[in-house]
Amino acid sequence: MTARLFLAKGREKSLLRRHPWVFSGAVTRxxxxxxxxxxxxxxxxxxxxxxxxxxSPQSQIRxxxxxxxxxxxxxxxxxxxxxxxxxxxxxxLAERDDLTGYRLIAGESDxxxxxxxxxxxxxxxLQLLSAGAEYQRANLLAALQHCYPECSIYDRSDVAVRKKExxxxxxxxxxxxxxxxxxxxxxxxxxxxVDIKEGHKTGFYLDQRDSRLAARRFSANAKVLNCFSYTGxxxxxxxxxxxxxxxxxxxSQAALDVARQNVELNQLDLGKAEFVxxxxxxxxxxxxDEGRKFDLIIMDPPKFVENKSQLAGACRGYKDxxxxxxxxxxxxxxxxxxxxxxLMPIELFQKILADAAIDAGRDVQxxxxxxxxxxxxxxxxYPEGLYLKGFACRVVG
Numbered sequence: 001m002t003a004r005l006f007l008a009k010g011r012e013k014s015l016l017r018r019h020p021w022v023f024s025g026a027v028t029r030x031x032x033x034x035x036x037x038x039x040x041x042x043x044x045x046x047x048x049x050x051x052x053x054x055x056s057p058q059s060q061i062r063x064x065x066x067x068x069x070x071x072x073x074x075x076x077x078x079x080x081x082x083x084x085x086x087x088x089x090x091x092x093l094a095e096r097d098d099l100t101g102y103r104l105i106a107g108e109s110d111x112x113x114x115x116x117x118x119x120x121x122x123x124x125x126l127q128l129l130s131a132g133a134e135y136q137r138a139n140l141l142a143a144l145q146h147c148y149p150e151c152s153i154y155d156r157s158d159v160a161v162r163k164k165e166x167x168x169x170x171x172x173x174x175x176x177x178x179x180x181x182x183x184x185x186x187x188x189x190x191x192x193x194v195d196i197k198e199g200h201k202t203g204f205y206l207d208q209r210d211s212r213l214a215a216r217r218f219s220a221n222a223k224v225l226n227c228f229s230y231t232g233x234x235x236x237x238x239x240x241x242x243x244x245x246x247x248x249x250x251x252s253q254a255a256l257d258v259a260r261q262n263v264e265l266n267q268l269d270l271g272k273a274e275f276v277x278x279x280x281x282x283x284x285x286x287x288x289d290e291g292r293k294f295d296l297i298i299m300d301p302p303k304f305v306e307n308k309s310q311l312a313g314a315c316r317g318y319k320d321x322x323x324x325x326x327x328x329x330x331x332x333x334x335x336x337x338x339x340x341x342x343l344m345p346i347e348l349f350q351k352i353l354a355d356a357a358i359d360a361g362r363d364v365q366x367x368x369x370x371x372x373x374x375x376x377x378x379x380x381x382y383p384e385g386l387y388l389k390g391f392a393c394r395v396v397g
Contacts, residue, residue, distance in 0.1 A: 054132020
């Protein structure tokens with residue numbers, strides 16, 4: 001018999017609005033024995049069925065909803081249906097934008113909580129981030145083999161968030177061929193090398209695709225500073241947009257080496273590209289003291305906020321780094337500034353940028369706004385799915 005989780009009175013409202021999470025504070029009791037990750041029924045305080053979810057006794061998110069349909073079982077066919085539904089949208093996007101790399105499953109927003117799946121050519125890379133996702137590993141892999149028999153599958157579940165679910169880190173080949181050290185993918189007319197085994201996340205930041213295209217539009221004849229450059233995709237896009245010169249800055253020499261290869265792969269002028277291994281905060285201060293100026297600065301830092309207690313410190317970090325960037329821009333210059341911290345509200349991020357402009361003594365206009373690319377959708381009932389936000393800021397004085 002399926003175990004049942006009961007909610008406190010009044011705590012069913014979010015589930016009635018089809019939000020996929022049940023927090024520990026909303027739970028009164030669990031009837032029956034349920035292993036970590038096992039599928040359970042979620043009921044209101046009177047015992048009325050609300051949802052079928054994955055149980056996670058070690059997490060603050062005590063249950064993650066698989067389905068709000070009482071007739072739907074969570075089995076191999078469940079995952080086949082979810083994959084096929086998700087693929088329809090990605091196929092359209094891939095054809096529109098000439099993509100050979102895209103996010104196939106974006107967790108809760110694709111009805112598969114705790115599961116991230118990216119596709120790079122014929123390599124499928126998965127991250128199982130929750131107890132429920134790990135518990136359903138066999139069903140998910142069977143569904144992937146059914147839907148993508150031509151693809152190899154590689155596991156990048158080597159992320160710290162698994163520890164919150166009581167799970168060990170996992171990485172390695174699951175099925176098929178080992179991925180090459182660097183695999184080229186296409187987006188918007190450029191090729192980018194992806195390191196599936198050792199790269200950040202699943203190997204590449206697919207979510208910034210639209211922002212990279214935006215950078216291309218602002219790059220004509222520009223002197224560009226690409227901060228936190230990773231493997232240089234923004235730099236490649238800027239060069240394709242006709243920039244005069246682009247400096248890519250990162251602390252990883254390995255990433256900068258791949259960035260150089262990406263410029264060469266796209267047959268762009270290496271003489272216009274510079275690769276600097278340095279701490280961005282320190283380098284911005286150095287450039288300020290030297291009186292350096294740029295026409296376009298791209299500020300795409302790693303996540304500054306892992307939990308709510310870090311938000312105040314993150315705000316200071318974002319403000320400092322954007323203030324320094326604004327001081328380095330010529331009049332009429334553009335700052336493309338991003339935050340990938342899900343706990344950073346977009347309104348707060350915009351206020352931070354406004355405060356940075358005041359401290360920099362620059363008049364700044366917000367001229368464009370960005371979010372994660374369309375293969376990273378946000379389902380209406382789960383606004384937390386919108387994590388990436390960005391602004392194009394034009395310095396007018």
